[in-house]
Amino acid sequence: MRGSGGKTGAMDVEVRKLRPEEGEAFVRSVAVPFLSPATGDPHELAEDQDRVAKTETDRAWVASDDGRFVGNACIHTMDLTLPAFPDRACPVTAMAGVSAVGVHPTHRRRGLLSRMMAAMLDDARAHGEALAGLIASESIIYGRFGFGHATDMAEFTINTRESAFSNPAPHLDLQLLDREEAAKILPDLYDRQRRTRSGEVSRNQQVWKEVIADPPNRRHGGSGVFFASCDDGYLAYRAHDANVLRGDLPRITVEELRGTTPEVEAALWRFVLDLDLVGEVTARRRPVDEPVRWRFADPRQLKVTDVVDRLYVRILDVPAALEARGYRNEGRVVLDVLPPSASLGSDDAASGTWVLEGGPDGASCRAGRAGEEADVRLTVTDLGSLYLGGFSASLLAAAGRVQELTAGGIEAADSLFATWPAPLTGTGF
Numbered sequence: 001m002r003g004s005g006g007k008t009g010a011m012d013v014e015v016r017k018l019r020p021e022e023g024e025a026f027v028r029s030v031a032v033p034f035l036s037p038a039t040g041d042p043h044e045l046a047e048d049q050d051r052v053a054k055t056e057t058d059r060a061w062v063a064s065d066d067g068r069f070v071g072n073a074c075i076h077t078m079d080l081t082l083p084a085f086p087d088r089a090c091p092v093t094a095m096a097g098v099s100a101v102g103v104h105p106t107h108r109r110r111g112l113l114s115r116m117m118a119a120m121l122d123d124a125r126a127h128g129e130a131l132a133g134l135i136a137s138e139s140i141i142y143g144r145f146g147f148g149h150a151t152d153m154a155e156f157t158i159n160t161r162e163s164a165f166s167n168p169a170p171h172l173d174l175q176l177l178d179r180e181e182a183a184k185i186l187p188d189l190y191d192r193q194r195r196t197r198s199g200e201v202s203r204n205q206q207v208w209k210e211v212i213a214d215p216p217n218r219r220h221g222g223s224g225v226f227f228a229s230c231d232d233g234y235l236a237y238r239a240h241d242a243n244v245l246r247g248d249l250p251r252i253t254v255e256e257l258r259g260t261t262p263e264v265e266a267a268l269w270r271f272v273l274d275l276d277l278v279g280e281v282t283a284r285r286r287p288v289d290e291p292v293r294w295r296f297a298d299p300r301q302l303k304v305t306d307v308v309d310r311l312y313v314r315i316l317d318v319p320a321a322l323e324a325r326g327y328r329n330e331g332r333v334v335l336d337v338l339p340p341s342a343s344l345g346s347d348d349a350a351s352g353t354w355v356l357e358g359g360p361d362g363a364s365c366r367a368g369r370a371g372e373e374a375d376v377r378l379t380v381t382d383l384g385s386l387y388l389g390g391f392s393a394s395l396l397a398a399a400g401r402v403q404e405l406t407a408g409g410i411e412a413a414d415s416l417f418a419t420w421p422a423p424l425t426g427t428g429f
């Protein structure tokens, strides 16, 4: 027993699958590590029911100490948008979306997360998922389990008075949507739009229910959300009060701005920047290579107010994962993939030597044969960082994470994994 101060050691605690009738107890357990104790408030109870509905009980795990839940984790079945081949929509592939990970403060640092993670990764392999992914509360936690930082997400703020475009956006007819209309129109638009940029994940009905309902705990002090759409895109934005008579102007937070082309996105930006009565617009969950930046007459006015690490990718099946994504440039690279630092007790099928050949027409990946020399050596964690093209082999080599074994190996990896636009994961899970 390590640092527990309690009565049980790690192995006295059972890690097991959730039972179908335990959904509510699971949701109550998840709240504890996230510092949100159950209060019994009626609106909280209603939100808990939504969380129960969102939990796939056959893909949820608990750590149970003498019948009391002290840890929890689950997988959402979803898919991930991958880099495209030239002139094609992005492909998608199944990803185990790891979520609701927590261990109660009474039972931390006794290996309970490690045991739940082992169970989840085994489950993902059993489901034939080549990838697992998650959004981390702390970036130090998951590298040891083979999850590599794969996407970043930015937030931008601009004073609307200084927001003239030098390259005008096309005019688009937008309509404001009530909640019922939004529920009908937005899911299809989202699904089209998310195939234009890798890193995005699918949303099921339950996720949409929450987006449309926009419960008070998602508003961060702002108004309820406005939805507006056109044929090829949509906006979701909210307002923050200000004392107009004193000369203060309300602020707008853009929760979502999605167009199937950069022109549509520019028109959506223009719409929100031209709202009357508004002094400042903050757009959340934006790509780091935001194209609209290059449309402003005075680009410095667009302030980068935040950039955070977003999706962490764990590659479970290297050939399946590498053959699923698109490649722009013809190339070949032999990868020597090392296991992650934490052993989870089962063989890590991702480690070994892999020969990747890819190009605009397709890709193949197979295990290396005797005598085939590797070009680069890296851990499966770092391969997760290269996978969506958000970070290059040469960048990771500069940080001492990727090692070149044959001359030109890093350059070959850079060329093969390169993508445009930068990946973005605008949807949390």
Ligand SMILES: CC(C)(COP(=O)(O)OP(=O)(O)OC[C@H]1O[C@@H](n2cnc3c(N)ncnc32)[C@H](O)[C@@H]1OP(=O)(O)O)[C@@H](O)C(=O)NCCC(=O)NCCS
Pocket (backbone or CB within 6 Å): 033, 034, 100, 101, 102, 103, 104, 107, 108, 109, 110, 111, 112, 113, 114, 115, 135, 136, 137, 138, 140, 141, 144
């Ligand atoms: C993060 C959390 C789930 C870890 O659970 P845990 O059961 O204590 O983790 P484990 O004991 O299996 O830790 C495995 C290893 O990771 C390390 N580790 C785990 N969490 C860590 C953290 N937050 N910071 C630094 N190291 C951490 C442990 O020290 C251990 O390292 P070791 O093998 O070298 O000893 C738990 O601290 C927690 O619930 N935190 C609050 C909620 C949260 O952030 N959840 C994650 C949401 S993405």
